[in-house]
Amino acid sequence: MSGRGRGRGRFYKELYGGRGRGGRGGRGGDQGGYTDEDPGPSNGAGGAAKGVQGSVQDLQRALREREGRPYPAYHDVEGAWSFPEFLFVLDRAQSDPYAAPSRCRVQVAAEMAGLPAALWGTRVRRIATCDFLTRAFGAAIASAGADARAQAGGWHGEKGGEMTVDMPGQHVLERTSVVINDQGTVEARFTVALPARGRSILGQWAAQILCQNLPRYVHAGLLHASLDAHALAAHVACVQDTQALRDALPGLGLIAFVGDGAILPRRSGASDAPMPAKEAVPFASPESLAVKVELPNAGRVRGMGVRAGVTLIVGGGFHGKSTLLDALQAGVYNKVLGDGRERVATIASAVKVRAEDGRRVEACDISPFISNLPMGRNTHAFRTDDASGSTSQAAGIQEALELGAAALLLDEDTCATNFMIRDARMQALVAKDKEPITPFIARIRALAAQCTSAVIVMGGSGDYFGVADTVVCMDSFRARDVTAEAHAIDARFGPSPALDDGGGAPYGAVRQRVPVSILPGGPNERVKVHVRQVGLITYGEQQLDLSALAQLAEVSQTRAIAEALLLLRQWISGCNGSAQRWTLAQLLDRLDGAMDEQGLDALTPGVKHGGLARPRRFDIGAALNRLRSLHMEQS
Incomplete structure (x- = not known):
C-alpha cells in the first residue's frame, strides 16, 4: 500500500510496527x-x-x-x-x-x-x-x-x-x-x-x-x-458443521451458501466481530434460491445457495452488496461459534480479485484481456514493475486461475472501470483497433464455460445482466432474486456492445510459469524477513505489499507466508541447473503436501514456532508474484 494521500506519520507507523486495524486478535493487529x-x-x-x-x-x-x-x-x-x-x-x-x-x-x-x-x-x-x-x-x-x-x-x-x-x-x-x-x-x-x-x-x-x-x-x-466441556464440544461441532457444509457445495452445484439467520455485517471497519444482533438484519434466502443441507451436528439447515456460473449482486448504495461479498470471501474459512457467519461457506478455491496500481507482474499471460499494446509490448509474457489498474487486474485473474481458482469474487468498487466494461459511447469515440483491453464482460461466459464461476458486486452497469445466470438484489440488507427482471430488462435494451469485443472466443488454458530465481541467489545465502503487519512483509531490502489480498485474515498467516517464501527460495535455488524444473503450481502443491503431512512445522524445520496460521496457496502464490526479486519464465 502506498503512503500517498495518508500522511507520512501513518505510513511510517504502519511500516515500522504500527498495530494496524483490528487490534489484538483481529485482521491487521499484532x-x-x-x-x-x-x-x-x-x-x-x-x-x-x-x-x-x-x-x-x-x-x-x-x-x-x-x-x-x-x-x-x-x-x-x-x-x-x-x-x-x-x-x-x-x-x-x-x-x-x-x-x-x-x-x-x-x-x-x-x-x-x-x-x-x-x-x-x-x-x-x-x-x-x-x-x-x-x-x-x-x-x-x-x-x-x-x-x-x-x-x-x-x-x-x-x-x-x-x-x-x-x-x-x-x-x-x-x-x-x-x-x-x-x-x-x-x-x-x-x-x-x-x-x-x-x-x-x-x-x-x-x-x-x-x-x-x-x-x-x-x-x-x-x-x-x-x-468448559460443553463449550468445547459446541465449538468443535460448529467448526465441523461449517466444513461439512463447504464440502457439500460442489455436489449441490453451488460455490457458496449463506444460511438463514446469519449476521453478515461486522461491528465496525476496525473490528471483525459481528454487529450486535439488535442492530443487524439477519440474512434470509429468497425462496427461489433456497437450499437445504444436512449437517452432522446441526441437522438440516436452510439458506441461499450461490450457484456455479455467473452471479451478480446488485442494489442501491449502502444496502448490503459489499457486505454479502465480504461474507462470501471470508467463507473460505471456518468461524467461531457466535461469529454470525458460522453457516456461511464458500468453496476453498474462491479468490477475491481487484485492481492494484503499481504492483509487480512477472511473465504473466494477460493476452485474454489485453493485447496490441503500444510499442509492441508482449502480453503473452507480460512484465512490469508498475502495473496499471487494468493490467494488474488481468494479471490477478490469470494468477488465480494458474493456481486452480474455481471462482472469482469481484467488487466494482475495487475494480478498474475500463477493465470491467466499455460502453457504446466509448466504443464510438475510441476505435476498437486503438483499444487494447478486452473487457471482463466479454470473457466472463468463456470462463464460465470452462467451469470458473464469478460473483460480482455491480451497482453501476446493467450491461452485465445479459451474462449473469443469477441476479441477487440487496434491498435494506434483504436479498431478493431479480434474475427474471434483469433478463427482461436486458432483452428490452439489447445485449451490451462490449460483448462484440472478443466474447465468442474460447478462454483457453492458462499458461504455467516456472520460478527461476529469487534474489539473493544461493539457497544458503541469508535474507532477513520481518512481518510488519497482516499486509506488509519486509523481505531483504524490499517492502512486500500484500494489502490487496482481501482474504488474508490474520497476521499469523502473513508470518507463515514469510516462512514459506524462505523455504520456496531454497527449493527454487536448488532446482537451478537441474533437469527438474517446478512450475509455480507444482511448488505450491509440494508445499501444501508438506503442510498436510507435517503441519506448519514443515515451514520452519528445526524450529517450534508458535505464531503461525495456515495461509491458502493463493495468498502464498500472490506474495511470490509480487516479489520484485523473483524471476519467472513460462513453462
Missing part, C-alpha cells in the same frame, strides 16, 4: 508476542531443546542462582524441565532484554490432558480443538494480567515478564500455537520476555513466572478437566 520483531522467520535456524535438565525445583533453583548475573546467562537454562503435570521446554532464551521474547513450550501427556479422542480424531475436529485450547490458555494468562509488560524506572528499572500466546480472531485456522499429536499429547507454544533490571537477570521473578504461575495457566487452559 497478535500475542509474535510481532514483526518477535521471533521472526527462522531462515532455518536451530531450536532443538538441549534435553531434560531436571525438575521444576531444579529450574527454580537455577533461575534464583542467576539473580543479578549478566542477561546471557539465561541461556544456561535452555532445554526441558519436568513439572508434575507437563514438560516445560525453553527452546531459545533471548540474549538481551530488548530482543525478541524467549520461545517456550509445554507438553502435556495425553493421559494428563484427558481430551476425549472424539475431539481430535479427525483433522477438522483436531484443528477446532487446538483453536479452543489456544483461546483458553491465552485467556488464563490474560486474566492473570501476565500478558502485560512491566517497564519501570527507565534503563535501569525492571522490565519484561510478559507471557504471550498467538491469540486467534474470528477464524478457526490450523495453527502452531497449540498442536495435538496422533497420541493425544498437547503442546502449547508461547513466548516469555525473561525479566531484567538493566541487563541483569531477575532470577527470582523469572522463577515465579515459570515455576509458580505457568502451572496455573496450563491447568486452567490445557487440561480437559478444567475446561
Whole structure:
C-alpha cells in the first residue's frame, strides 16, 4: 500500500510496527508476542531443546542462582524441565532484554490432558480443538494480567515478564500455537520476555513466572478437566458443521451458501466481530434460491445457495452488496461459534480479485484481456514493475486461475472501470483497433464455460445482466432474486456492445510459469524477513505489499507466508541447473503436501514456532508474484 494521500506519520507507523486495524486478535493487529520483531522467520535456524535438565525445583533453583548475573546467562537454562503435570521446554532464551521474547513450550501427556479422542480424531475436529485450547490458555494468562509488560524506572528499572500466546480472531485456522499429536499429547507454544533490571537477570521473578504461575495457566487452559466441556464440544461441532457444509457445495452445484439467520455485517471497519444482533438484519434466502443441507451436528439447515456460473449482486448504495461479498470471501474459512457467519461457506478455491496500481507482474499471460499494446509490448509474457489498474487486474485473474481458482469474487468498487466494461459511447469515440483491453464482460461466459464461476458486486452497469445466470438484489440488507427482471430488462435494451469485443472466443488454458530465481541467489545465502503487519512483509531490502489480498485474515498467516517464501527460495535455488524444473503450481502443491503431512512445522524445520496460521496457496502464490526479486519464465 502506498503512503500517498495518508500522511507520512501513518505510513511510517504502519511500516515500522504500527498495530494496524483490528487490534489484538483481529485482521491487521499484532497478535500475542509474535510481532514483526518477535521471533521472526527462522531462515532455518536451530531450536532443538538441549534435553531434560531436571525438575521444576531444579529450574527454580537455577533461575534464583542467576539473580543479578549478566542477561546471557539465561541461556544456561535452555532445554526441558519436568513439572508434575507437563514438560516445560525453553527452546531459545533471548540474549538481551530488548530482543525478541524467549520461545517456550509445554507438553502435556495425553493421559494428563484427558481430551476425549472424539475431539481430535479427525483433522477438522483436531484443528477446532487446538483453536479452543489456544483461546483458553491465552485467556488464563490474560486474566492473570501476565500478558502485560512491566517497564519501570527507565534503563535501569525492571522490565519484561510478559507471557504471550498467538491469540486467534474470528477464524478457526490450523495453527502452531497449540498442536495435538496422533497420541493425544498437547503442546502449547508461547513466548516469555525473561525479566531484567538493566541487563541483569531477575532470577527470582523469572522463577515465579515459570515455576509458580505457568502451572496455573496450563491447568486452567490445557487440561480437559478444567475446561468448559460443553463449550468445547459446541465449538468443535460448529467448526465441523461449517466444513461439512463447504464440502457439500460442489455436489449441490453451488460455490457458496449463506444460511438463514446469519449476521453478515461486522461491528465496525476496525473490528471483525459481528454487529450486535439488535442492530443487524439477519440474512434470509429468497425462496427461489433456497437450499437445504444436512449437517452432522446441526441437522438440516436452510439458506441461499450461490450457484456455479455467473452471479451478480446488485442494489442501491449502502444496502448490503459489499457486505454479502465480504461474507462470501471470508467463507473460505471456518468461524467461531457466535461469529454470525458460522453457516456461511464458500468453496476453498474462491479468490477475491481487484485492481492494484503499481504492483509487480512477472511473465504473466494477460493476452485474454489485453493485447496490441503500444510499442509492441508482449502480453503473452507480460512484465512490469508498475502495473496499471487494468493490467494488474488481468494479471490477478490469470494468477488465480494458474493456481486452480474455481471462482472469482469481484467488487466494482475495487475494480478498474475500463477493465470491467466499455460502453457504446466509448466504443464510438475510441476505435476498437486503438483499444487494447478486452473487457471482463466479454470473457466472463468463456470462463464460465470452462467451469470458473464469478460473483460480482455491480451497482453501476446493467450491461452485465445479459451474462449473469443469477441476479441477487440487496434491498435494506434483504436479498431478493431479480434474475427474471434483469433478463427482461436486458432483452428490452439489447445485449451490451462490449460483448462484440472478443466474447465468442474460447478462454483457453492458462499458461504455467516456472520460478527461476529469487534474489539473493544461493539457497544458503541469508535474507532477513520481518512481518510488519497482516499486509506488509519486509523481505531483504524490499517492502512486500500484500494489502490487496482481501482474504488474508490474520497476521499469523502473513508470518507463515514469510516462512514459506524462505523455504520456496531454497527449493527454487536448488532446482537451478537441474533437469527438474517446478512450475509455480507444482511448488505450491509440494508445499501444501508438506503442510498436510507435517503441519506448519514443515515451514520452519528445526524450529517450534508458535505464531503461525495456515495461509491458502493463493495468498502464498500472490506474495511470490509480487516479489520484485523473483524471476519467472513460462513453462
